[in-house]
Amino acid sequence: MRASLVLFCLLAASCQTRPAPETATTAPPARTVPDAPLRETRWVLRQLGTQAVSVPANTAEAFLTLRAEGQAEGNGSCNRFRGSFFSEKPGELRFSPLMSTRMACPALDTENGFTRVLAQSSRYRISGDTLRLFDAADAPLARLEAVYLH
Incomplete structure (x- = not known):
């Protein structure tokens, strides 16, 4: 009897249950945002060059x-502007000279920088809700964000 008890204890000790090995948890898939359309989207200026x-x-x-019929319109912070834009090839975006009102305001530097960037623009990329403008040498000019009105 004693031998059977010792044998039972040895068997029980060798059969100890181990916790299941941890498996690598996979993160839930990233939520992908479809690219906003270039036209008929309100693009708000968030960055000029490297400056927020x-x-x-x-x-x-x-x-x-950018309107479907080829008109570009917007606001530089104080003054409204309007002109034409051209996007004849994928990724191409150029603007005609823009007409603007000329009121003085505290954001005149931003406004002048924005209109200068639009004049220099020749290419664009959209990724989700972000529009990036580039010059002919592919140097980044500005970052804009799609804002949806409810």
């Missing part, structure tokens, strides 16, 4: 809207 754009008090966010 801030909105001073009593001014509006600078934005750009």
Whole structure:
């Protein structure tokens, strides 16, 4: 009897259950945002070159809207602008000279920088809700973000 008890204890000790090995957990798939359309989207200026754009008090966010019929319109922060744009090849985006009102405002530097970037623009890329403008040498000019009105 004693021998059977010792044998039972040895067998029980050798059959100890081990915790199941941890498996690598996979992160849930990243939520992919479809690319916003270039046209008929309100693109708000977030960055000029490498500088983030801030909105001073009593001014509006600078934005750009490209209409289906080829018209570009927007606001540089204080002044509205309008002109034409051309996108004849995929990734191409050029602007005609823009007409603008000329009111003075605290965000005039941002406004002048924005219109200068639009004049230099020759290419674009959209990734999700982000529009990036580039010059002919593929140097980054600006980053804009799609804002959807509810």
